[in-house]
Amino acid sequence: MATHPALAYLHEVRAGARRAKRRNAWFAAYACALIGGAWGLPLLLAASRAGGDGGRGGALGARVLDALPLLAPAALLLALLLIGYGATWRGPVTVERPALTWLLSAPLARAPVVLPRLLAALGLAAAGGAVAGGVAGFLLSALRGGPWAGATAAGGWAGLCTALVGGALGVAVERHEPSLLRRGPGVLRATRAAIAALCAGGALGVACGVPSWLGAVCLWSGPWGWAAQPLVAAVDGPAPGWRVAAALATGCAALAVWAARRAAPLIPLAALRRRATVAAQVTAALFALDLRQARGAVRTLGTPGARPRLRLPPPRHRWLLIPWRDATGLLRSPAHLAWAALWTTAAVTLTAYAPTARGGARLVAVAGAAVAGYLAAAQLAEPARVEADDIRRAAPLPTTAGALALWHACVPGAALLAGTGAGALLCALAGRWQPGLALLVAAAPAYVAAALVSAYRGPVPPHVLIGVETPMGNTGGPQAVAWYLRGPLVLLGATTPVLVATARASGFTPLAFALALLWLLGAGAVGLWWAWRTGRRVLRG
Structure with missing residues (x-):
């Protein structure tokens, strides 16, 4: 098969483009680090000083910590659902339109083209999830007023596992897009209902408290609960079996990455083409600061809405x-x-x-x-x-x-x-x-x-x-x-x-x-x- 010679030739002729792309990526990373250091780090240090004397979160902070066995799994499950929902239009496997036209449409092996995109997307998601989870763990340790290192590490690990599982879920959404489109609005409605229920449940948990049995059920309800247990234990929450849960979450993340690697080459070409087109349109709209055009481009991948059960009769007057x-x-x-x-x-x-x-x-x-x-x-x-x-x-x-x-x-x-x-x-x-x-x-x-x-x-x-x-x-x-x-x-x-x-x-x-x-x-x-x-x-x- 001519896959490897063709890719080697493209690797050679596109060396300059790759160097420019790496420079842009390093510049973006530098800009993010600069903004985070200038704006985020002082706020985190202020939160650490506020919690240094035993926690100054007040009544609301105490309620958040008491409801953490419900809030942490709900937040991780919400992140999974949002990643899966976002995969309906932007990946995680997104191939550039030239590669779609000249490589995936040719009689070449698809895996060498698709897998590097998948690994890059999973790596970026893992880094972002680890940073977000670490910040959340740090803030929770400030609310508790205890040591921050353990809570930060546990939060970063929870974000890392959740990002990897979410990336695999996004690959599954891409792989089975024809089936999802056939099921139509029902899948999207169920996802939106689950997201709304999680938000409402978290708010009620903070306002009214969480029974101990409900917290235990949430912590063992799935990978989102397993990944949350070390964080709950790090802030002195009720998570006696967190070591077993951590092992389960690690195994689940590894299994998800393995499954995503096997499913990525099987993603339909039409799904990759649609996402590449929408990604280009959204990028152009964002550079023009036209958020409405970006939203319109995203909606082109949405499923048609269902007919309403309640219909209004046509009006008899022009007004x-x-x-x-x-x-x-x-x-x-x-x-x-x-x-x-x-x-x-x-x-x-x-x-x-x-x-x-x-x-x-x-x-x-x-x-x-x-x-x-x-x-x-x-x-x-x-x-x-x-x-x-x-x-x-x-x-x-x-x-x-x-x-x-x-x-x-x-x-x-x-x-x-x-x-x-x-x-x-x-x-x-x-x-x-x-x-x-x-x-x-x-x-x-x-x-x-x-x-x-x-x-x-x-x-x-x-x-x-x-x-x-x-x-x-x-x-x-x-x-x-x-x-x-x-x-x-x-x-x-x-x-x-x-x-x-x-x-x-x-x-x-x-x-x-x-x-x-x-x-x-x-x-x-x-x-x-x-x-x-x-x-x-x-x-x-």
């Missing part, structure tokens, strides 16, 4: 057409509705809790409620965002470009008003009424307007990316970030101070309440006018 389209679009993507409900619940809960907090915790609670309200509106405004990404969808609609943006505010506004109003009513019935809850309902139009401004922001102007040279460096990056976030920054900045003042006020007069209400409604009206302008500019091209 109901756009709200009907928006509501139908949300029904076809129930994940957006679920996230909107979750963020709305968080906003109401934090608003009800804010007046009882003290100091900085009150400000954090109010700011968190405002951000959660905006995120809920952003999930509900997804149809407008999809339409802004492809302006051809708006061409046959019987309305002007600016009015279309305002029509897209109907469904998100009604849903957010209903959600926050229902939450405020439940808090009132439970005896947790606060004036801020009524103002949160009044701020809903401003949150929807901020979401619509973000949806119709369009591509970044070139002069924003170019920036200006200053003694502190070029301003292009910060300007691009501010340009992307200008809608929520302006409107949240206009509404949050009113909510903070309401949470701080011991007595709230009717005049002050009326003024705050008028301010929030005025901010919403100005935001909707802004959305009308941006929508008209983007849709007109």
Whole structure:
């Protein structure tokens, strides 16, 4: 077979390209080390000093440590699921398009081409997992106030094993992509449900505590629990059999790497080609700081959504057409509705809790409620965002470009008003009424307007990316970030101070309440006018 002579020839002629690639990799590693040393290391040292006197994590830190037998396996399982979910579009085995065209399509052995990519991906994932796990172990040791070396080593080892098993899971996703595509949305829905359940379970574990039997079940539930046991034992947690679990996790990681090495050459050529195309598109979009285009490229590998069980009848009047389209679009993507409900619940809960907090915790609670309200509106405004990404969808609609943006505010506004109003009513019935809850309902139009401004922001102007040279460096990056976030920054900045003042006020007069209400409604009206302008500019091209 001519595989080895062909690869030897390519190795010789591409020596210069390999040297350039190595230089880029070393530069990237140097930049990461520099940023980590300048920003991350001082924070870690401050955490170590804070925990040096026996732990200063407070009540929340003690709850985190008590719930660690649940949190650590849940976090590792969550990492595995996210790696597997990410493998639906980016690997871990990603082959460049020239190699796909000239090597894998030729009658050559596939293993010498694919395996180096697999080993490089597994090595990079193992290094990243070890660093992330070591940092987590170090922070947990600071919460406990004990020695940091053992916890850091145990955390790094847990991250290493999890990264290797996750990489093997990603190879399995690539290898069996045709089967996953046939099963369609069911697999993705189950994965998203598992991720949401893990996040909710971890939060409940911290808030309500974890029974000892449940912690033991989680620690022995699988490779994620086995890898977590040494870390739990390093911070004096209940893990008496951690040595056996460590041996099991090591064997599982080795078996996963062996299985991935055998499965990598069997990955279908179509799966490799799709990922190479999407990887090139995402890279180009990220260099252009166009995150929306990158997300659109990733979605091209998604499975088609299932038809909703609940269907809305077609509208009989022209003015109901756009709200009907928006509501139908949300029904076809129930994940957006679920996230909107979750963020709305968080906003109401934090608003009800804010007046009882003290100091900085009150400000954090109010700011968190405002951000959660905006995120809920952003999930509900997804149809407008999809339409802004492809302006051809708006061409046959019987309305002007600016009015279309305002029509897209109907469904998100009604849903957010209903959600926050229902939450405020439940808090009132439970005896947790606060004036801020009524103002949160009044701020809903401003949150929807901020979401619509973000949806119709369009591509970044070139002069924003170019920036200006200053003694502190070029301003292009910060300007691009501010340009992307200008809608929520302006409107949240206009509404949050009113909510903070309401949470701080011991007595709230009717005049002050009326003024705050008028301010929030005025901010919403100005935001909707802004959305009308941006929508008209983007849709007109």
